[in-house]
Amino acid sequence: MDILNNLALGFATTLSVSNLLYCFVGALLGTLIGVLPGLGPVATIAMLLPITFGLEPVSALIMLAGIYYGAQYGGSTTAILINLPGESTSVVTALDGYAMARQGRAGAALATAALGSFVAGTIATVFIALFAPPLAALALQFGPPEYFALMVLGLIASVTLASGSLLKALAMIILGLLLGLIGRDVYTTEARFTFGLENLTDGLQFVALAMGVYGIGEIIKNLESHEDRTPTAAKVEGLMLSRQDLARITPPVLRGTALGSLLGILPGGGALLSSFASYALEKRMSRNPAAFGRGAIEGVAGPESANNAGAQSSFIPMLTLGIPSNPVMALMVGALIIHGITPGPSFITDKPEMFWGLVASMWVGNLMLVVLNLPLIGIWVRLLTVPYHWLFPAIVVFSAIGVYSVNNSAGDVLVMAAMGVFGYALHKLDCEPAPLLLGFVLGPMLEEHLRRSMLLFRGDPTQFLTRPLTASLLVLALVALVVVLLPTIGQKRETVFRE
Amino acid sequence: MVRHPILTALVSRDSLSGLMFIAFAAGFAFLSRDLSLGTALRMGAGYFPLLLSAVLGVLGLVIVLRALVAGGTAVEGVSWRGLALVSASVLVFGLGLGGLGLGPAVAGSTILAAMASGRARPLGIAMLAAFLVAFTWLVFIRGLGLPIPMIGSWLA
Amino acid sequence: MKLKFLAAALLGFSMAGPIAGPVSAQTPYPTKPVTVVVPFTAGGTADIIGRMVAEHLQKTLGQPFVVENIGGGGGVSGVEKVVKSAPDGSTLVLASTSNLAVHPTLYGAKFPYQTLRDLKPITQVSVVPNVLVVNPDKIKARTVPDLIAYLKANPDKVSFGSSGIGTTQHLAGELFQQRTGASMVHIPYKGSSAMLPDLLAGNIELAFDNVPLLLPHVAAGKLAMLAVATPERADFDKNIPTVAEFVPGFEATAWHGFLAPAATPDAVIAKLATEIRAFMQQPETVKRMSGLGMTPVSSMPEEFTALIRTMTAQWKEVIEKGNIKPQ
Structure with missing residues (x-):
């Protein structure tokens, strides 16, 4: 079979001593970078680029890819332990991961994230190996109208991120959409809601918003109580997963992998949606949806798997079309181009050892990450036994440095301060921040694709319905809206009755 | 009332x-x-x-x-001290990093934040600040080479 | 940069530290670390040039040259920071056409800097040629005259994409319409790589864009390359005509160059210009730059000043004629 030959070629490339070393260095650096709050893989890879000039292109690519998924691993660690999501996908992980940690199950949450990611990575690797070229063609089926419809669907599903009032969740999504519009308008270059600050013309920085609302807000909240235990160290038990846990996480991991692998192909924000989509799906499928947001292990397993699978399959548009789906991928394209290799339609046939080498290295890298991270869990969890009044000032300082380092901007640190106060206010008003963050991420894309579609349609909105894929996604969104609203209408009657 | x-x-x-x-x-x-x-x-x-x-x-x-x-539940138990000191800590870092440099900014920010809990004693706070200054210098300036001065232009 | 040493140590190969180069007696420069501001996020072509040059200057001038990416506001924040910093050669900027010759006009009176008033050009380092490509399924024309005829027969039917308002890709499209009398609908994107899928899928039909990412698609027949937007035919394929052969005087290229705050001493400018120009002429640099789809350039400060002046005037005219202005 072709695929076996291809994978054999890939493993032959990856399993050379030097490439294994680059893979390991990448994964290790990535994990370390990921664990430092806010410090993203982009800055790291940019600094390493000049080194890669001197490497074999395939080694360079393997190392950069290692940093990329290593950082994803590391990022979920801080989200679970101290409620500090450094990127949009870990916002979802923080929901139930941090809740689990507060119940003393930080170890189990971390192990779930690690194992889920590994399984997802393995399956996604096979998936890429089997279907890369046809999937690339699928990605091109998504034009602005399709993305718009997909974003609408995503927003409706995101209502499920909240466990409290539906109305408030809706309002938080809208507020998030509005916050996302801050900055220079793509179509007219008008500066919107920037108060004349150059710092805001590129929009509020996501890391500053997320770390402020979650991390800093959480610290202020914890200072209310007079206990000095680190809130997540209440009782540290069960570092590993029980057999029962394993049974519980298997279906979500598989579903998350499927979602992530598919959505990850879409370069315009697919991988980003996958963890949110997986969370919504798991909550919908669960027999006990009320447990979500209060430490449901499925709420960690599904999104983490989806995230990792999405991260892997987003290599498909990059390698086969030369279209990077995020800044890290753009850096990798840059690293390839400087070696005179431009990813594109003939990449797989022209450079098979490179393509399959990278695919194989993803699996090897994921294996390394599990081996690397499972023993680390014990150390992370022990870190939580440090008295809180020593731990939280360190978190504040690291967050501030991390936010600063994203754009070398002191203004972003001030934004984080403001968002910390805002996050604490949201907590006091029983408003859950997760829908706000999703709205924030999707807002600009939603508007951009809507306005681009209208330009392409020359102002004729009926054309949304003449494109079959768009129409079906919009119908799906409508169905989702009904499904989301139906039980709450019932609930509303109940509440009214009780009063 | x-x-x-x-x-x-x-x-x-x-x-x-x-x-x-x-x-x-x-x-x-x-x-x-x-x-x-x-x-x-x-x-x-x-x-x-x-x-x-x-x-x-x-x-x-x-x-x-x-x-x-x-009707509804009232807002109560706001930790004003935490709110003020933690925000001040981040603000001091953001405003001071450029002029003071990483060292003083980290120290100032740590001291303000640590005072928020009302638990740490001055000596402990000083030790924590010293530790974090050393640690951040090691990780961010020595290790990662971030382009931030350790001592800023206001003090140099 | 230290991360590099960490990585290098982990990888087990040694890297030579900065070697002090010949320092001229008259100008004791640099005496302290130099910040090279790249007003874009890390990893773009400009960033790669910036890092290559910084590494070279660090080796030959014996002080650290640290690249700082300040990507806010389409590069405005980064350039503004340099404008406001001490004019002693300790802060340089690597800026692009948009930063220098477009933004000050596009954003009008409130804009925080005027290029030649606030900055002193050191040297241009690159030209990034734009090419005119069409989706071959949607547009049958394979020559510029055929295309112009088609566009004139079908006004506003064709959409052209760009990597954003005020980029050379956008202004190239506007210039093309103004010079030929054709009329298209402009669809801006956030960057070229966001536009490419829509061009490949035929949601938009035409674009002017940088070469590297397009070439594999042209080779695979998914895009048709009609012409290059440089004054002369490009090195990568001499068979492709220039737009200017059919539309006289048409030029729409992007370029990058180094500048320092306006009051920087001329001796410092001259020294930097000499070092950077020498680096740009090294065969290894030329090879890397062409790999990135750019032509390395090494111009004198006066030549770079003249280029900025000419291009500012050209794009000012296009912006005003096309009424491309934030309201």
């Missing part, structure tokens, strides 16, 4: 959050006034935000009204 039930309901968590949404809606709508509106078919920069502000305003209003009817 006896308060009118409507007043109590008005300062409940639900009602206040509704008022917050209304305030945001009004603010965004106000700031959109100078933006080009365009038409539904060829939207300007102000179209989408204005539409969203309207929806947010309505949602906020409904939330307030429901809270007034249903």
